[in-house]
Amino acid sequence: MTALAIEPATEARPEPPRTGCVITADASYAARLAHDGASPGSWFPERWTLDGPEPYAVPLPGPQPEEPGTAVLPLTDGRVLIRREADGRHLFSLLYPTGPGTGEVPLGAVECAELTLLPPAPDGRSAYALGVREETTDVWLVAGGAFGPEHVAEVKGRCSGGVWLDRAGRLLALDREPPGGGPVKTVAVDLDRGGEISPLLQITEESEDRLLLADPDSGLILVRSDAAEPGRPRLGWGVLGGTLPIRFPRALRLADCAVTPFAVQPGQTLMPESCAVALRIESAAGPHDGAPWLGMWRPAEGKLHQLAAPQGWLAGCGFWSRDGVLALPYVTEDVPCGLARVSAPEPEEQQTAAAAEQPAPVAPRPVPLAQAPLGGRKAGG
Numbered sequence: 001m002t003a004l005a006i007e008p009a010t011e012a013r014p015e016p017p018r019t020g021c022v023i024t025a026d027a028s029y030a031a032r033l034a035h036d037g038a039s040p041g042s043w044f045p046e047r048w049t050l051d052g053p054e055p056y057a058v059p060l061p062g063p064q065p066e067e068p069g070t071a072v073l074p075l076t077d078g079r080v081l082i083r084r085e086a087d088g089r090h091l092f093s094l095l096y097p098t099g100p101g102t103g104e105v106p107l108g109a110v111e112c113a114e115l116t117l118l119p120p121a122p123d124g125r126s127a128y129a130l131g132v133r134e135e136t137t138d139v140w141l142v143a144g145g146a147f148g149p150e151h152v153a154e155v156k157g158r159c160s161g162g163v164w165l166d167r168a169g170r171l172l173a174l175d176r177e178p179p180g181g182g183p184v185k186t187v188a189v190d191l192d193r194g195g196e197i198s199p200l201l202q203i204t205e206e207s208e209d210r211l212l213l214a215d216p217d218s219g220l221i222l223v224r225s226d227a228a229e230p231g232r233p234r235l236g237w238g239v240l241g242g243t244l245p246i247r248f249p250r251a252l253r254l255a256d257c258a259v260t261p262f263a264v265q266p267g268q269t270l271m272p273e274s275c276a277v278a279l280r281i282e283s284a285a286g287p288h289d290g291a292p293w294l295g296m297w298r299p300a301e302g303k304l305h306q307l308a309a310p311q312g313w314l315a316g317c318g319f320w321s322r323d324g325v326l327a328l329p330y331v332t333e334d335v336p337c338g339l340a341r342v343s344a345p346e347p348e349e350q351q352t353a354a355a356a357e358q359p360a361p362v363a364p365r366p367v368p369l370a371q372a373p374l375g376g377r378k379a380g381g
Helices: none
Strands: 021-023 029-035 043-049 056-059 071-074 080-086 089-098 101-111 115-117 127-132 136-143 150-156 158-164 171-177 185-190 196-201 209-214 220-225 234-239 258-264 277-282 293-297 305-307 325-330 338-343
Touching: 021 071, 029 071, 043 071, 043 080, 043 089, 071 115, 080 115, 080 136, 089 136, 101 136, 127 158, 136 158, 136 171, 150 185, 158 209, 171 209, 196 209, 209 258, 220 258
Parallel strands: 185 209
Antiparallel strands: 021 029, 029 043, 043 056, 071 080, 080 089, 089 101, 115 127, 127 136, 136 150, 158 171, 171 185, 185 196, 209 220, 220 234, 258 277, 277 293, 293 305, 325 338
């Protein structure tokens, strides 16, 4: 594995405030809300270019500082979507660099008490948001439409999350709490068919089942569910459209730690067990003075590799190359825009996670994930 060059932090030079960043689906651009350190209110959008020899940042300040809760999302044409909130209205604009200043194209507004941007769409040109009401959730196309924000789907129940299931940006997975309450289940929303909804993830009737990540190339999915232990959510993995059950590897269960997957290696067509997965690990009593650290894991192995994150990591952000190199954005006093790169560990001998689990029942034909049997309750990889 390639070692990360990590310089120890010095007490004499405090790091600037950091927020996470959002990365386009093709990893060409990223955007974040940055801080110049001059005063508590000096927040501004910043665009990172990632597909060149070295990353570089372009500040996109407006006529006045942004609020700390302002959301940004990059598009693959180099523009950055920004969402500002004022008096219950969410106002959207596209920002772009223009000479020494920042150009801005207003897109319109959505009136909604609770609205969040979804992860970048696979096409890189569109942007979507979820507007959550008391018992209904609206899906909005807020960039890429013809006439400003467009209402594209209505889902009964309160939805959260948001995972794209295909490269076309047609199928969107949402974690839905049904009207009137009940366990959360993941549903698929077909945006090309007026928001048609179908069940996607339902391990047991009583379990809370949420989809965290999905890789369209291999079909690998990462879920969080309490199906294996009621009331105690665990990380599991499965394959969309496969015949085997969701499995809950022991390696991904760390005592007193929060473990969250944030990136899956692309390009592993029909090889979900070989995909490298990057995870953010954090604990108040962790080995790195309370700072999050990094995990790397493959379904085909029974081991979770743990290592320190680079100083200044925008924790929970990163992307894989097809050949298994993980890029981690970071910011320090000396490096305002950096990418630390680390290779995935070489696969060990075929000590597979499946070998350590209970034998999974095999369905006679491929079945929807919602109907796949649950296996590996007591043992994991």
